Amino acid sequence: MAIAESASGGTPESDVTASLLHRDCPKCGTDNADAPALEYSWEHWVLRGCGRCDFVYLENPPDYADFAVAFAWERNHGDRSKRMKAEYPVSHAVSKSWRKFYRAAVKKPDKLANRINKWVPPGVVIDVGCGNADRLLVLPDHYETCGIEISEGLASEARELLAARNGSIINAPAVEGLASFPSGKATGVLMRSFLEHEHKPIELLTQAERVLQPGGIAIIKVPNFASINRRVMGSRWCGFRFPGHVNHFTPASLRAMVADAGFTIASFNALDRFFLSDNMWMVARKD
Ligand SMILES: [Zn+2]
Structure with a gap:
């Protein structure tokens, strides 16, 4: 205080x-x-x-x-x-x-939901930094929903909202929360707009890989430091948020860190890291 x-x-x-x-x-x-x-x-x-x-x-x-x-x-x-x-x-x-x-x-497509439906096998899906569980709530019924949230207030809101579909919430920092799951528990780990906030991104990715079963999928969205917009906007670029954003990934550094954690990159094409977009999306698989 x-x-x-x-x-x-x-x-x-x-x-x-x-x-x-x-x-x-x-x-x-x-x-x-x-x-x-x-x-x-x-x-x-x-x-x-x-x-x-x-x-x-x-x-x-x-x-x-x-x-x-x-x-x-x-x-x-x-x-x-x-x-x-x-x-x-x-x-x-x-x-x-x-x-x-x-x-x-413009009605934008739900890029996260589309990727989950296309890539994540039925089973346990863990949303890292789940907020009030808005992303978990809309998942199809063949997913069992788990969330990790550091804010006590948001975690308790999420717990209440997810109760109807038997979802569970862990109120903890992300690495600690993932570490509490047994190995091979999940078919999906969601890290949307999260990895840029994490002080220990390698530890987080390593834990994500551990909790996934073979064939399980991690979905990652982060701001793209190599985007044209960052070069044009300079200090005004929307990816600069102090002190919230602590890691600034380029396609190359994201790819390297995710691969180092043991993942195979399943989807990271030119549209996933479109040069005019401020963000990039990656789908990574545990083999
Ligand atoms: Zn370095």
């Missing part, structure tokens, strides 16, 4: 930053503390490009082991919309109007 108060109460910067973690490169383990920060860094949030493997990551996130602390950070600093409005008022207004129009005019 001390951090929540200091974050909103104007305590000197040094007190606030003293409570942050230090991360080595989450992909190869190199300590890049002596390298210059990337130009995309913002306020006291330090983005590094790894000198050894090029991976881009937030070096000093708040400690998510203490969710109350992390939530306070998100609440006070994580609102990208507020930042854009303050720093780029005109382009923020144009972009907001465009998105509103686009959403009203």
Whole structure:
């Protein structure tokens, strides 16, 4: 709670930053503390490009082991919309109007549901960072639904909503939550808009591979740091969220990390990582 108060109460910067973690490169383990920060860094949030493997990551996130602390950070600093409005008022207004129009005019396909139906065999599906279980609730009946959620409030909402279909929720950080499942338990693990938040992405992918049975599928969606939009928008790119987004994947780094965790890449074609899109989708299989 001390951090929540200091974050909103104007305590000197040094007190606030003293409570942050230090991360080595989450992909190869190199300590890049002596390298210059990337130009995309913002306020006291330090983005590094790894000198050894090029991976881009937030070096000093708040400690998510203490969710109350992390939530306070998100609440006070994580609102990208507020930042854009303050720093780029005109382009923020144009972009907001465009998105509103686009959403009203275009009915987008449900990319997650489509991939689940196409790839995931009937059985247990675990949604990592399930929120209030909105994604699990709409799955067909031949899936048994499990969710992992770090927020106590969302976890209890999810538990209530999933009770009707006998779904279960684990209120824990993602790696710990997955570690509590026996090996080979699941046919599907969903990581939609999650891996970019995870301090330990290799551990998470390794656990995901372990809990899947042979033939089981992991579905991953993350922002694409190599997207054209990131190059055009620079610091305004929607993938930069401080301090929430701690890993910035390119198609190459995502592919390498997922393969290192033991998966075979089942689908990651040009449309899955479309160069005009801010995001990319991957389907990975445990053989
Ligand atoms: Zn590295």
